[in-house]
Amino acid sequence: MSAFSILTRGLALFMLAVFIFAPQLFAFAFEPLTANNAPAIYNQGSLLSLTLSHLRIVVGATLASTVVAVALGIFVTRPAGLDFLPLSRSLVNVGQTFPPIAVLAIAVPLVGFGEKPTFIALFLYGLLPIFENTLSGLTQVSPLTLEAAKGMGMSPRQRLFQIELPLALPVILTGIRLSVIISLGTATIGSTVAAKGLGEVIIAGLQSNNVAFILQGGLVVALLAVLIHDGLSVAERAVARRLGRPADETT
Amino acid sequence: MIEIEHLTRRYGSTVVVDDVSLRVEEGAIAVVVGTSGAGKSTLLRMINRLVEPSAGRVLIDGQDTRTVPEDELRHRIGYVIQGYGLFPHRTVAENIATVPRLLGWGSKRIAARVNELLDLFQLDPAEFARKFPHQLSGGQQQRVGVARALAARPALLLMDEPFGALDAVIRAKAQEDLLAIQRRLGTTIVLVTHDMNEAFQLGDRIAVMDQARLLQYATPTELLTRPAEDFVERLVGTVERPFRLLSLTGVQAALEPGGAEGEPIALSDNLQNALSQLVWSGRESLPVADPNGVIVGRISVGGILAHGRPPA
Ligand SMILES: Nc1ncnc2c1ncn2[C@@H]1O[C@H](COP(=O)(O)OP(=O)(O)O)[C@@H](O)[C@H]1O
Numbered sequence: 211m212s213a214f215s216i217l218t219r220g221l222a223l224f225m226l227a228v229f230i231f232a233p234q235l236f237a238f239a240f241e242p243l244t245a246n247n248a249p250a251i252y253n254q255g256s257l258l259s260l261t262l263s264h265l266r267i268v269v270g271a272t273l274a275s276t277v278v279a280v281a282l283g284i285f286v287t288r289p290a291g292l293d294f295l296p297l298s299r300s301l302v303n304v305g306q307t308f309p310p311i312a313v314l315a316i317a318v319p320l321v322g323f324g325e326k327p328t329f330i331a332l333f334l335y336g337l338l339p340i341f342e343n344t345l346s347g348l349t350q351v352s353p354l355t356l357e358a359a360k361g362m363g364m365s366p367r368q369r370l371f372q373i374e375l376p377l378a379l380p381v382i383l384t385g386i387r388l389s390v391i392i393s394l395g396t397a398t399i400g401s402t403v404a405a406k407g408l409g410e411v412i413i414a415g416l417q418s419n420n421v422a423f424i425l426q427g428g429l430v431v432a433l434l435a436v437l438i439h440d441g442l443s444v445a446e447r448a449v450a451r452r453l454g455r456p457a458d459e460t461t
Numbered sequence: 462m463i464e465i466e467h468l469t470r471r472y473g474s475t476v477v478v479d480d481v482s483l484r485v486e487e488g489a490i491a492v493v494v495g496t497s498g499a500g501k502s503t504l505l506r507m508i509n510r511l512v513e514p515s516a517g518r519v520l521i522d523g524q525d526t527r528t529v530p531e532d533e534l535r536h537r538i539g540y541v542i543q544g545y546g547l548f549p550h551r552t553v554a555e556n557i558a559t560v561p562r563l564l565g566w567g568s569k570r571i572a573a574r575v576n577e578l579l580d581l582f583q584l585d586p587a588e589f590a591r592k593f594p595h596q597l598s599g600g601q602q603q604r605v606g607v608a609r610a611l612a613a614r615p616a617l618l619l620m621d622e623p624f625g626a627l628d629a630v631i632r633a634k635a636q637e638d639l640l641a642i643q644r645r646l647g648t649t650i651v652l653v654t655h656d657m658n659e660a661f662q663l664g665d666r667i668a669v670m671d672q673a674r675l676l677q678y679a680t681p682t683e684l685l686t687r688p689a690e691d692f693v694e695r696l697v698g699t700v701e702r703p704f705r706l707l708s709l710t711g712v713q714a715a716l717e718p719g720g721a722e723g724e725p726i727a728l729s730d731n732l733q734n735a736l737s738q739l740v741w742s743g744r745e746s747l748p749v750a751d752p753n754g755v756i757v758g759r760i761s762v763g764g765i766l767a768h769g770r771p772p773a
């Protein structure tokens with residue numbers, strides 16, 4: 211990463227932090243967007259606590275998706291699980307084609323309002339990218355490498371943990387990154403079923419016809435997405451480098 | 462010592478290895494040669510049980526390999542494949558340490574062994590230990606592949622076309638190095654190749670396979686002078702035959718008393734090289750020198766040629 215891009219990322223992070231902790235400092239910038247003396251800065255709750263809840267649900271759902279998707283990816287690439295490969299692929303694909311709002315609509319009567327239905331929607335949504343990437347990461351390990359590992363007397367377990375997973379790791383991380391980014395945006399919908407999150411700011415703006423609110427909610431989510439995306443990309447490159455490969459081979 | 466007894470492998474109704482029996486003596490190199498698809502790799506992979514035999518058995522030093530757990534068996538048998546299969550995420554040192562680590566050696570012992578092997582394969586530990594496979598040339602990767610296979614001092618080394626990915630010049634050097642290292646360590650080797658020259662250069666004995674069957678298992682000289690079948694005769698090459706025979710015979714065999722003019726030939730050389738020098742220098746005979754440079758006799762074109770055909 212060049213010094214310039216580190217600087218811009220650092221600046222973006224700083225601005226985001228200042229905005230979340232002390233949004234009033236930016237009132238002047240949002241005032242022109244309001245009408246009829248409406249408040250320029252979201253005033254129905256703390257931006258900081260909304261951001262934290264938003265992040266908490268995204269991180270929690272992504273962790274759950276990661277555990278399930280990676281375990282599933284490992285299972286269907288073992289000899290015992292190969293038969294389930296097509297089935298699990300279609301199941302996870304269904305999870306993806308289902309609109310998140312529909313998942314919420316189905317989940318609310320089952321688990322009630324609040325964070326649960328949002329968590330379920332994000333969890334289902336996060337599965338596919340991680341599962342697909344786990345599969346492609348594991349299946350692209352060279353047969354030659356595996357043959358050598360087996361020929362030297364590595365057990366199936368040793369091959370998985372010492373060879374296959376480390377080699378698939380950068381690709382799996384890419385899947386996790388995609389999943390996090392999708393969830394960050396999708397989580398805003400959770401506010402329609404009363405999950406605490408940045409969606410509240412946008413919905414409040416829509417209800418009171420306040421463009422300033424909508425913009426604030428959108429900006430915070432977008433900045434979070436960009437920064438998290440960058441942070442995870444750096445981690446992926448670091449892992450790929452540690453695996454002894456130039457970063458360009460894994461992207 | 463390896464004894465292969467009536468080894469057979471079928472896939473469905475196709476027989477890929479058909480009732481093969483052969484024995485490799487301690488410290489010898491057996492080369493399995495044959496056209497592509499003959500069943501060479503399958504035969505080799507049945508020795509370390511990467512392929513389970515349909516029938517027959519393999520004894521290593523008298524012990525039936527089926528009585529040993531397969532991973533344990535493979536820890537004791539070095540295995541080198543074409544393309545090497547080095548672990549891309551591990552350094553050269555870590556690659557070489559693979560089997561010692563699986564065996565639970567202490568880190569000091571592993572480090573010492575890795576350095577010893579790097580030295581043996583002319584790879585400076587300071588420069589290469591921390592490199593990753595993708596930073597190595599083909600020849601260096603090949604050496605790391607063999608070093609890795611030898612790390613836990615296996616008494617037996619299986620090699621499946623280990624030089625197949627190298628270009629000619631590097632291959633010749635790699636073959637020489639392997640021979641030197643094998644003579645030094647006394648490792649028993651079973652090596653698979655489709656390259657007849659390689660078979661003649663490396664093999665103490667050569668097993669010729671075709672269409673799943675073992676046609677002949679004999680010394681290189683026997684293969685040339687008494688081929689068991691037409692196929693063997695064609696495979697060893699009727700044109701190259703006399704020259705191969707000469708290359709297998711030492712200068713000593715055609716040594717004559719007396720002296721001659723010209724650049725002396727080393728006693729340790731083979732007759733093919735001696736003939737080549739005679740032809741090139743345009744002489745009928747050349748002096749022969751022992752390792753100390755003392756002239757011990759001479760060698761002549763006529764004397765050499767008598768060794769380029771089967772004994773009457
Ligand atoms: N797992 C397998 N299933 C079916 N056929 C196989 C399998 N492995 C090898 N064969 C067949 O066995 C034959 C011999 O293969 P191989 O031992 O690799 O030959 P070589 O090493 O002499 O080229 C080939 O025709 C190949 O297609």
Ligand SMILES: [Mg+2]
Pocket residue numbers: 501502503621
């Ligand atoms: Mg083969």
